[in-house]
Amino acid sequence: MNASSRRPLPEIRHILPHESTVEAELIERAFAAGPYGHLPKSAERRYFERDTAGRAASGAVLVSVDDDGRVTGTASVLRAATPYSRVAVPGEAEIRLLAVDPATQGAGLGEALMRASLEAALEWGADALVLDTGAANTRAQALYERLGFDRVPAREAAVSSVEVEALVYRYALQQRDDVRVRLMRDDEAEFVSELVESAYAVDFTLTDDYRASIAAVGERARDHQVWVATDAASGALLGTVSTPRPGGAISPLARGGELDFRFLGVAAEARRRGIGALLVDHVLLLGRLRGVRRVVLNTGPEMVSAQRLYDRLGFERLHEREYHFTRSDGSSFLMLAYGRESDDATDAATGAASKTSAA
Structure with missing residues (x-):
């Protein structure tokens, strides 16, 4: 398949204030349908998912919307050293809460949101875009590797837990150190x-x-x-x-x-x-x-x-x-x-x- 024969790209833009509740509900549905949906969710995690304004203040919250204006996917692109960033080092950007409505899976929204997130980090002049995901989330891993992300094993122990073995990925965006x-x-x-x-x-x-x-x-x-x-x-x-x-x-x-x-x-x-x-x-x-x-x-x-x-x-x-x-x-x-x-x-x-x- 070449670029000219791909599906038309969805509209991806910054979230609007009135979409915050819808976005948080979409994240909850998406994670419940994923490989870790059976795990109990801490109060801290719930607050993180619902704090759309806080995530936007730390960088940008992007959403994909359909022809009727419904939010179908979301991704939070965060600057390093902001409250919700956890694997980025200074100079990097981090993506968290990449989520696609389970009802729209298979439409290419995960890839489109990842590409838009990479471009957002590029616009900031970030050294790289980084993320972590669970070892059981093999579909996500396949996406990241297809897009050209590299594994960073040295950062994985810091974000792994008894319940979730974390994998960290990085996509370099700058071509020269100087x-x-x-x-x-x-x-x-x-x-x-x-x-x-x-x-x-x-x-x-x-x-x-x-x-x-x-x-x-x-x-x-x-x-x-x-x-x-x-x-x-x-x-x-x-x-x-x-x-x-x-x-x-x-x-x-x-x-x-x-x-x-x-x-x-x-x-x-x-x-x-x-x-x-x-x-x-x-x-x-x-x-x-x-x-x-x-x-x-x-x-x-x-x-x-x-x-x-x-x-x-x-x-x-x-x-x-x-x-x-x-x-x-x-x-x-x-x-x-x-x-x-x-x-x-x-x-x-x-x-x-x-x-x-x-x-």
């Missing part, structure tokens, strides 16, 4: 605007209209994702790239099952640090998390260094999608198109839908 990639903050928009405009001006002849489009970072961030690469030690901004939010596109180039990106730029002082390649690898990682079949982009013929980068990273020209772009002054150029098949466009990553009820 650089962090995360979503841009609102107060960084002006600096990012200057960074990307300057980067484009080095290789590209900018018309007034195109310069304004490149510089409109704040407006772009309202509809799309503006990512920044930062120095892990100093926090200095090193580069940026923009992608669409799940289900959308940031250019006319993208087709169904594809992820496109635009406005890749590296600060002058950060050149020759591999930041451009890192940001493209970040987009490829995002494509894997979303399960897309291909990552695509447009670039101009003057941007030779960018073309060399894409060639080196395994992108190929999409000649059939190229066209002549006419500038406002009447001049024109051939808009080049590149694409690379996603590492996740395989049966291993897009196989049978998850039947996980809870983890």
Whole structure:
């Protein structure tokens, strides 16, 4: 099965205040139907499941909803060192209470919620997303392993008990120790605007209209994702790239099952640090998390260094999608198109839908 033939993704979003009771009831049903549903539940555990607001304050509570707006699944993504996090170390995010309504099992909601949780942690700039699950929850384990999580046995004894042998899993999200990639903050928009405009001006002849489009970072961030690469030690901004939010596109180039990106730029002082390649690898990682079949982009013929980068990273020209772009002054150029098949466009990553009820 490839990404283009998968079921339409459910809507996954942050929980709304009025859905808290429904979400807590769903968690209770899901865990009761799971392999540990026979175990007595402590008062502390009951409070944890019902404290939706507390979990949201520690990170984010995501829910999947059907066409009628009913909550069908949930996952809590928590920052390390918050009250309900228990296996994450500083810099990591943790997922807890992944639960799918037993009535909707087999629809792929467990996998969709896991992918959305990974992306939420990526947006924060987390080093990794971690979780623990019981050894008897084999369906959950199969899901995590299919998505690319690795076991961390060294952390398991601390969260195991007489009743439940715990397994800990980790998915690395950052590719280098010296650089962090995360979503841009609102107060960084002006600096990012200057960074990307300057980067484009080095290789590209900018018309007034195109310069304004490149510089409109704040407006772009309202509809799309503006990512920044930062120095892990100093926090200095090193580069940026923009992608669409799940289900959308940031250019006319993208087709169904594809992820496109635009406005890749590296600060002058950060050149020759591999930041451009890192940001493209970040987009490829995002494509894997979303399960897309291909990552695509447009670039101009003057941007030779960018073309060399894409060639080196395994992108190929999409000649059939190229066209002549006419500038406002009447001049024109051939808009080049590149694409690379996603590492996740395989049966291993897009196989049978998850039947996980809870983890």
